[in-house]
Amino acid sequence: MAISKQTTERVRERADIEEVVGDYVPLKKKGQNLWACCPFHNEKSPSFSVSPAKQIYKCFGCGKAGDPIQFVMDIEGIGFNEAIKHLAQKYGIEIEEDRQMSPEAIVAHNERESLYIVLNFAKEFFVKNLQTEEGKSIGLSYFKERGFSPSIIEKFDLGYSLDAWDKLLIAAEAAGHSKELLIKAGLILQKEGDASRFYDRFRGRVTFTIHNLGGKAIGFGARILTNDKKQPKYINSPETEVYHKSDILYGxxxxxxxxxxxxxxxxxxxxxxxxxxxxxxxxxxxxxxxxxxxxxxxxxxxxxxxxxxxxxxxxxxxxxxxxxxxxxxxxxxxxxxxxxxxxxxxxxxxxxxxxxxxxxxxxxxxxxxxxxxxxxxxxxxxxxxxxxxxxxxxxxxxxxxxxxxxxxxxxxxxxxxxxxxxxxxxxxxxLNKILLKSQKDQFFKEKRAEEEPSIPIETLLPVTKEETSNLQLIQLQEREMLRLLVNYGFEMVSEELSVCEYLLQETEDLTFETPVFNKILAIFKDALKQGLLPQPAYFLSIEDSEIKREVINLITPKYELSTLWESRFQIFTTHEADDLAKTVYDNILHLKKKVIKKLLEEARDQIKKAEMNEGSEEEVSEKVRTYMELKNYQVAIDKQLGIVISF
CATH class of the missing domain: 3.40.1360.10 (Dna Topoisomerase Vi A Subunit; Chain: A, domain 2)
Structure with missing residues (x-):
């Protein structure tokens, strides 16, 4: 059964980022945050930052970021549910099951869990077989000949499958495991032509347990020790619900x-x-x-x-x-x-x-x-x-x-x-020939995948460096607006107006160029409709890793001004939060300025195309009027920003 939302929330409330990260790397305090050399990549100077106040971590070297749950997922290489279980065990939180799952989801989950259980039973059965008389004389002696130590045999859960028709089947059924489950796990086979006869897949072979990232047994490889040329040297588990050969690596x-x-x-x-x-x-x-x-x-x-x-x-x-x-x-x-x-x-x-x-x-x-x-x-x-x-x-x-x-x-x-x-x-x-061909193939592949019946000719035009630069500038300004929204959205710029209300009003007609920013904006608006004014922690509780990572980037400053500047040296600096009204207002103006610049370039191109195609005088005039209106907007914004315009 899946883990309940209540358990997940209790883990989120209890798990402390400093304690969780501290289990893996030594942390040193510097300013308000804790720092260490990143556990995810090699480095000599610490760029891995942990914020106890925000309950997040971020590496400014490799970009890894997240909350305590994400850290466990990253460091252990496990999934969300496994990370919740790991932290629940650490903090002594009882794991409750989600009883609101659909009947189909419950059946699928129970089947996967049953497969893990029966595969673990088989692993232990094979390991114990090494202590039988047959196992010692054949399986254990083979491992010793290869120089495998007892600790290595234990580390890799090496074992032996007895040279008998159905020893595993008998033991598994005695332990309460059904034939149907053993077949699904790839542990037994049905004899051809006799629906009532079943036998062990692995017989008279040493076994190598295949583990998933979390250490659970998901399959086996089995090696024959005789020179029987009619038998394959190795037999491996078939594909199952928990074992996909293309997704896992031995060891x-x-x-x-x-x-x-x-x-x-x-x-x-x-x-x-x-x-x-x-x-x-x-x-x-x-x-x-x-x-x-x-x-x-x-x-x-x-x-x-x-x-x-x-x-x-x-x-x-x-x-x-x-x-x-x-x-x-x-x-x-x-x-x-x-x-x-x-x-x-x-x-x-x-x-x-x-x-x-x-x-x-x-x-x-x-x-x-x-x-x-x-x-x-x-x-x-x-x-x-x-x-x-x-x-x-x-x-x-x-x-x-x-x-x-x-x-x-x-x-x-x-x-x-x-x-x-x-x-x-x-x-x-x-090399350029290959790269160009690859890019063209990819381009037309993506276009063919679209549902649109035709491809507008303008989409085939190359993007200029200037267009790319403008797009990047707009995206940077969008990011700055989102940074202000996430960090200060709940603050007030006047007695009646909050930062988020002002920002959302002023950008109501804009669509962001960056998809993840649109997703964050949509979540923010949905929260407001529910009567919530979301703070950074609200976004960190969302299970979308892309959103979580981007929000952490938005709320984590790379550099932190030492408190000694003010406390000891009496050197006072201006912070953006000191005058939020001006900070937010200027940001909106800069974003609009960059969007208008992009629209001006598009309008200029439309005029050129109309002239080249010998469009009507009325058509050209209309496009020129549009261009001049945009130009007037640009001039007005420049004046508000204090930019001197010379003609």
């Missing part, structure tokens, strides 16, 4: 903390590779478990770091076949390095062969950026064949086009030019 639960601390994630292929690296003292490692890397898996890693180091077996053919994964990682906005092991070695075998210290040193010394790796992989054969050399250049440029950051892309263009001994301008020209 992510055990690795997430280390990935964040090291600001790097090692990516390997199999279960034993992950475990061997842990034995070698390297915990920031996950595996794609033999499947091709997916977009969702890349996004999962990006929640904890922007850096991936891919570890490749010493097999050139296999490496070349997997290069598409690097392009996907680049497209996901992450930085990629690669390490290749000697021929015939993989991370698991090499770690056991050379030992922990030498293995860690090898990773440090052999890690190269993706361009050096890609060019080095084909350099020998490309040097002997001009056609293959040209193909290599095209592959490199194609990979460069996947990098979303133009500065990083530019750096790698220079490096590629040097390594390929090719003119930088040639690479840049080819």
């Amino acid at each position: 992510i639960f055990q690795a997430k903390k280390s990935i964040r601390e090291q600001d790097n994630c090692y990516l390997v292929e199999g279960y034993t590779d992950v475990i061997s690296l842990h034995l070698a003292g390297i915990e920031n490692v996950v595996a794609s478990s033999g499947t091709s890397l997916t977009e969702n898996q890349i996004k999962l890693i990006k929640r904890f770091t922007d850096n991936i180091t891919v570890l490749y077996d010493g097999d050139a053919a296999g490496i070349k076949a997997s290069l598409r994964g690097i392009d996907m990682i680049l497209e996901g906005g992450l930085n990629v390095k690669a390490v290749v092991f000697p021929d015939g070695e993989d991370p698991d075998s090499y770690a056991r062969k050379v030992g922990s210290s030498a293995f860690q040193q090898y990773l440090r010394e052999k890690a190269v950026d993706f361009i050096s790796f890609q060019i080095g992989l084909y350099a020998e054969e490309a040097a002997k064949d001009p056609i293959k050399y040209a193909d290599l250049v095209k592959q490199v440029v194609q990979s460069l086009s996947k990098i979303p950051d133009p500065i990083i892309r530019s750096v790698f263009i220079k490096k590629s030019s040097s390594l390929l001994e090719m003119d930088e301008d040639i690479l840049m020209t080819e």
Whole structure:
């Protein structure tokens, strides 16, 4: 059952941002706020700010922001409900269930919870099997041969499935779990041609528990220990309601903390590779478990770091076949390095062969950026064949086009030019062709997705630098208005008029260019209709992460004036809150000025088009009149702002 709103509200009221963040990082007081080095990215100077008064945190380095619940979600890599449970446990709050859910939602929720329960039962069953006579002689002896210590076996919930037809099924039914649930969890199968016979999916195999981010068992991988060529080496859990192969990485639960601390994630292929690296003292490692890397898996890693180091077996053919994964990682906005092991070695075998210290040193010394790796992989054969050399250049440029950051892309263009001994301008020209084609394809894809039957020709016109600049200026001024509204909306600018009433009256006919600002404005207006005058805390209780993040940005100043200026040195400064009426009035004028400037440019373009298309004299005159009216508005606003206009 889902968590009730009452429980969520009690958690919000009780959870203290200083206590919650303090469990993870040491905080030091500076001014009104507390500061620390950000736990979400590496930094030497503290840019992570915690405001006890506002009950929020914000990092001015990486942009992470939120309340105590969001912090737990970010630091633990878990969902909203899991974060509520975490904080409820911390503060001793009883968790109540939401009984207002629809019958369908209740059934779906109960089924998911039942799957977690039965999968946990299976995990414990497999783990306990290691202590049976069969488990010790086969499963445990295999783990010991691989050098897996008891603590590692416990850490990863390694186990053994007995070599029998239905041992798990019998035990599960005795514990009250139904056959239907066991089938949905992927733990048992129905025999073909006999609807009454069921058997365990995993039999006579060692088991590797697959955990979600919160540490719950969601599936299993099972390895056979005999040389039976009729049987696959590994059997994995099928897709279920709680296990989606494309969304999870093996070892992510055990690795997430280390990935964040090291600001790097090692990516390997199999279960034993992950475990061997842990034995070698390297915990920031996950595996794609033999499947091709997916977009969702890349996004999962990006929640904890922007850096991936891919570890490749010493097999050139296999490496070349997997290069598409690097392009996907680049497209996901992450930085990629690669390490290749000697021929015939993989991370698991090499770690056991050379030992922990030498293995860690090898990773440090052999890690190269993706361009050096890609060019080095084909350099020998490309040097002997001009056609293959040209193909290599095209592959490199194609990979460069996947990098979303133009500065990083530019750096790698220079490096590629040097390594390929090719003119930088040639690479840049080819890259621009790919980028331009990609932009055009994306543009027409979006247009085709729209319901409008035709595309106005003016939408195909390129946006000038001046137009882009004006739009950005308007968005900045919109942000400033929202900042005043959220921070001071409840204050009074006169005996009868509040800040929010004045701002909303003056901008009634305006539509903001920034979508999230329109959402915040709509929430503000809805609250007023309900008789509420929302303060910042009102927005922080909304579960929309985009709105919450933007509001935190609006209410969190990056710099704070020391109180010593006034208390010790008697140096007094003017604050915006000292004269809210003027601050708000000036903001409205500046916003209107920028909007009118944009309208003036549009009116000027309309006049030019009318003249070029030889429109009627009346049509041109009408557009000129519109332009002059806007110009008069601009002059009036400039006068109110005290701007001297010369003609």
